[in-house]
Amino acid sequence: MSVLQLQRVTRVHGDGENAVNALVDTDLAIEAGELVAIMGPSGSGKSTLLNLAGGLDAPTSGAVLVEGTVLATLNKKKLAALRRRSVGYVFQDYNLVPSLTAAENAALPLELDGMSAGRARTLAHAALEEVGLDAKQGDRFPDELSGGQAQRVAIARALIGDRRLVLADEPTGALDSVTGEEVLKLLRRRCDEGAAGLLVTHDARHAGWADRVVFLRDGRVVDSSAPLADAETLLEGAQ
C-alpha cells in the first residue's frame, strides 16, 4: 500500500471569475522508503499539493489517501488524529512555539496525542539527539537557537513518534547551504528508514536527494523523472 496517494485530485481556489485551478487531475503515489521532490515555477500548485497531502486542505474533486485511508471520509477529530500520528510537517519558518523549549516543542505532538509528559520528553530528547542536538540544546528556547538548530528541532518534531509521511515545504529556505544539506540528509535518512517523504524545493541540487522529481506547471504534472540528471534541464525548460 502506498503511504500517500492522490487520485485524480483537482483543487479550485475561489469561484466564478476568480476561480483558480491550483491543481488539476493529479495522480501521485509515494511508497514507504521513497523521497519525492516537487518542483515547478511560482504558482504552479506545489504548496496546494502539499497541503492536500497533509489533510490541511481538501480537494474539489478526486481523493487523497494516507496509508490507505481516504481523508475525506474522516470527521474533523479523526482527521486531526491521523495528521498527528501519521504526518509530519517541516515548514520553511520552523513554526516552533516560542514559549516552549526545543524538547517541549519536539514532544508536543506526542503530548497532544495523550502521551504522558515524562515519556514524551524522553522520546523528544532521543529525537533531538538523532538530529544532532544534545540535552543542553534541548533545554533552550527557540530564540536561543541558530536557524539551523531551530530547523533541526522542527525536523525532530516532524519525525517523532514514527510518522510515516513527512511533508517538507522548502525546509532549507532560511538556512545556509551547508546546514541546508544536513537537513536534507536527515530527511533522506528517515525515508531510507521507511518513511515516505514529499519535498517542495526550487533547488535542483536539493531535489538531487530525492528518488524522483515531479514537475508541476499550472497545476498539472508536466514531467516526472528520476533525479536529477534531468531536473536542471526541466528547470531550464520552465524559464
Ligand SMILES: Nc1ncnc2c1ncn2[C@@H]1O[C@H](COP(=O)(O)OP(=O)(O)OP(=O)(O)O)[C@@H](O)[C@H]1O
Ligand atoms: N487560498 C487561496 N485562494 C485563492 N487562490 C489561491 C489560494 N492558494 C493558492 N492560490 C492560487 O493557486 C495557485 C497555486 O498556488 P500554490 O501556492 O499552490 O503554488 P506554489 O507552486 O506553491 O507557488 P510558490 O512557489 O510561489 O509558493 C496560484 O495561482 C495561487 O495564486
